[in-house]
Amino acid sequence: MLKSSLLEIIRTFTKEELKSFEDFVRSPYFNKKENVIKLFFEIKKYAPNFTEEKLKKEKVWKALFPKAKYNYGILKNIIHDLNKLAEKFIRLECSEKYEIKTEIDLLEPLFERNILDLLSRKFSSFEKAYSENNLKDLNCESEFIYYNLSNFYDLKSWTEYSYRPDENYKEIQRLSSVYFIYSFLLGCFKRFNNLKSKNLGKHFPNETGFTDSFFENFLHEGIELLMTFARNCSTIKNTNVLNCFYLMYKSVSSANNVENYFNFKHSLKEYGDEMSKSDLLGLYCCLNNSLENLQSPEVNLADEFCDNYKAMMSKDIFLELNGVLREYRFNNFLYYSCNADSYEDALRFITEYLDKIPEISRSSSYNFGMALVHFAKSEFNKSLEFIAKINQNYFDMKHQLKNLILMIYYELNDYDAFLYSLDTNKHFINNNKAVDDNRKESGNIFFNLVSKLFKIKENYNDYECNKINLELSSSFIIQRKWLIEKMEEIRFKGK
């Protein structure tokens, strides 16, 4: 039984959940089998690890039925029943996340059972609880909330239409329509970001894809008109959330438009307080996607990324809503802050946030962070030592590490190792299907510049120096700050 799904699920229970599951198993509404309850209590003895030898099937049988001979079939059925209950339990616990939907799930049966007075009172209390001003506190995405509000007003308008002869139902139905369309638009904007984001966009067919057909035929043509209509529509007063998503769409869809990027960023600063944390977190991720695709020398990418991440920290959305910090976000902040030359920020950050990332990736991320910090402190060999300890387990990190190693060999003036690393990097970036065009382009620009720098470091040439300087000033890569610094060093030494 030690490797059973049942124990796998029960091992994830907190102390409170285990207590609650005990009530669940003892509830006649879910279970009336005494043996299943007995099995639970036997298992419970070995909480929280549930890895004791005594949890082997035969031993559990002995504890449950001391006088009976082991019967595989019967025990299998009891385990199966308890497993079903465990699944039901986590499903039910999960449904609590969808509070607004559960409220509507109560209204529909009241309508079906024709309990109209109570339904009418419930409509009022629902509207009070889910008024426009309260929505941001629901901790759900607006797309989901709007979808459910649309269902709510749909039910209400049909009730009014069927049972009340006044004209109120028309206004209610309009609300249902508006929320329905808003919900879909938010979904479309988000989907659009997914399509264009570095991880999904590169694989998506641009010619005949189903979604492209929809976006081509609607989003690019009618969206501006529809947004104007929505803003002028008096049914829902606050369209700021919808607007922020729209600005996100505009920013993501026009990769090189700095103005659109900053319009989007400012909208988040201005209206961020009006939306739920889920929405805000999602939109900041979109902001970073948008920034990643921004190929403009006007913007210092590393500084800008750091600024966005710091804004997320100040708005309390840097961690996921369950308090966990995603590994990639932890590593990205370190990578960008070291490229922005603020390793002290990075050190403070490691101390403050390391225990927030999942334990499984903690040591890798720590070594990665320390490698970056030592690099920024010009302790290149120490940086290499930390790199050697890293267990590279995801794509972005591999990419960032390869660039870091290249920079370290440059700093260590190890031309052979530099050339070898350059060759590996070029191969990785140009032959890897998972690398999108933007990243290929910025990667190749970096390789080209850093190679040129190495060459003029060996043989200084004023003319070449000016040429590289020109190239650097028009580049938009993350490592620009470091490259400029190296350029200055060469120039200083050369002169």
Add this chain to the structure above:
Amino acid sequence: MLKSSLLEIIRTFSKEELKSFEDFVRSPYFNKKENVIKLFFEIKKYAPDLKDENLEKEKVWKVLFPDAGYNYGIMKNLIFDLNKLVEQFIISLKFNKDEYKQNEYLMNALLDREINKIYKNKFNSINLKPDLKILDSGILNVSAHMDYLNAMFYLKLFYHHQFEQNYDLEKLQVNRDSSLIAGFLIKLFGAYNDIVVIHTRAEKFDPGENIVSKFLGLISPGLITIIDSIPLTSDVNSAYVMIYYQMYLALTEKTEKQYLAFKKSVFDNLSILPKVNIKAIHNCLVSAAIFSRFETLDRDREILEILDSLIEHNAITEIGNDKIALHVFNTYASICYGFADAKKLKLFADRFIDKLDADVKKNTNIHINFQLSFLNKSFDDALNYISMHDIPYIYLKPVIRYDKAMCLYETDNYEMFLNEHDSLKHFLKNNIHLPERHKKSLNFKFSIIKRLFKLRQNFDSYECIKLKKEISGNETLSSGWLAGKFEEIEKNNSHKLKVKTKF
């Protein structure tokens, strides 16, 4: 307590539901308060009616706490707690029927807890194709299935993204988009139908003021391209969207040809639709029949055929509670009545009268008896039934007035008719909720009956030809009772007419 929402809800419980609620109340997962359990058992004694005087708060208190003085606060809290349980219970009943939501929440919970191996095994064993058994037992529509697909594909994308760093997910993304957009289009077309229906009561209908119409207007130029791209990802989604698209075209074009195309797409695809959609799409078909400009088709015949199809597919009653909506019952009955088909009317009424809500059943039965008496030419009986009528619904009042006027004509009671005509003026003036066009129509019919009375008493060729023109020029009157009565007069006075014309 007799008027409490607690009892109001428990009264709707079936025997099985009451038994199951007993388990629910006794379940420590939901309730650990002994007094709440006691209160439930006290209430249960008086099931199913729960109207006994012993259910007064003070009397229940006495049973629960025989030695303690009545405490309003404690009793109120107990009722409140049991009421909360009753609400949780009916939510739970709904959830238990919805296999898709159960799957979705389970998969969500497994991913939340990072139990990835079980997540993967479960996902692979789940059938993502629409299953009519699951849809019908959960009272779900095809959009619910598409929402489900959307959620499941999202979870799978999340899983690959988060735990397997696999970004090569083109097919998954395309499938997710297919279900999102197909589901959205179906709801969008359905919402358009709702707007059309709901605004028919309004005097002035401007669909453009609704964001759904605006949206449809904006995507219209590319709509067919979008719809044509759906089969690339899913044949089933495509078939569903096509039915609703035909409906949208029927409601916007309003031609007989498009109505027939829509009707064909519905009748050809009934086998792939869950019951909720069968019901909904038939309702849309009725809307299309009402709003289309027919050249050769008879509107009432079409509506009757649609309602008969609903009966054939066991979908004329509400799916959640097997009740028949009053307006559906009345529509069917009045069309049979209009066609003077007493046999069909009786068959229908006998089968479905008990499916009406108790509060409307009595009056509707009276109305059916009136119609049957009228069709069987027992006009005195018919008038008697009308006098027994207690009309709770505004929209029935004009109907009954017209029924009475017809009876008075048939019984040749001119004086009484004049009284009715007089009172109609007050009725129409004072009734602000009745749409103006209904008022005009009723007024017009009364004026025609009055002229028929006069013509029957003193035939006048000129007035006869004039009246005939007016009746034949009106689509709703040209084939109904008024036209029949006119023909009677015309026939009786054929010798006095110089020119004979046909309707």
